[in-house]
Amino acid sequence: MTLKPFFLLLCLLLTPGLGLAAEKTVYGLNEYVRLFDLDLKLAAKLDTGAKTASLSARDIERFKRDGETWVRFYLAIDEAHSSPIERPLARISKIKRRAGDYDPEEEKTYTARPVIEMDVCMGHALRTIEVNLTDRSAFQYPLLIGSEALKRFSALVDPSLKYAAGKPACAPDANLGE
Template sequence: MRFVIRALLAMALVFPSAMAVSAEADANNNQQRPPETLGYVEWVVMKDTNLRLKARLDTGAKTSSLHAVNIEGFERDGEEWVSFQIPLGDHEDQPTEGELDHDDVILEFERPVERTVLIKRKGAPSQKRYVVMMDFCIAGTTHTTQFSLTDRGKFSYPALLGRRFMRDDNILIDSADSFMAEKECEYITLEELAKRHAENVVEETDTDS
């Protein structure tokens, strides 16, 4: 059985002004935060799903990047949105208790489009990429940054954190070491992800009936 778990950005629809105030407060806090040194590879946890991923911290990239497939733009209430999926079988970073295969779980997202970028590729057509805002935890602290969506299934790391995140959150990188974070972020197992999906399906069915 394959589990498709939806993670919709409901708060952006209900409390847009509150999110703007929160983002401004986070920016002010980041300016006061002392520098933190992390390794060139660290664990990150996406906040709305507790999905754990390996992330490469890359000073050569300005914008962060997140593995995604089936990326489709659409319009909602006159605004540009994008839907995408993260198949957990592509990297298998989520801890498991052995009851499920990573290939059995796919996360499904919908997000407002922050902007689009055109990526020029040598020997291949240029590629349009959607950029969305995502909350994630690294080294025990929650951050918000822009992620461009692209298929990173052939890369070692499903997430890449770029200079925009490092600048905004006062992060320094030790290029000679990895997994230097002293604090961990909360995450759940693959089986717990599937259980959460099953509970959400029951709640939606009860509400509709």
């Protein structure tokens, strides 16, 4: 009879994933987000198959400011800003090209995209994430949130849900979390 509590304890120790799941937030396939840097609310697609986040931008150009590389761009979103946005360049991301996007004469299997950091609110969570810039105007969602950003949000994605987190509800002075 004393083996039963021992067995239960052993089972709990061998299933560490259960404790971690309690700390995660469940999001849907699509969520409303607020881009604090731009004071803009929009719908995003959560994509665990993509590594990085992507924001729809056009007329992207790099320039120098005080010896640092910056990026100037316009949002490629119908109702968004008509003035240019300038942010420091965090890095350049190499995005793998899909089969239909690959040009054998170019011999490049990737596309280089500028990456910036942005403060993004989803539900009640505010996080700084890296976002690459590319024209997503042909897609339904101007922002795609990939697995690296989803990790920062401690997200579990349930594709059967949409807008599970509700409207973004982060205070401007909210803690940016980890």
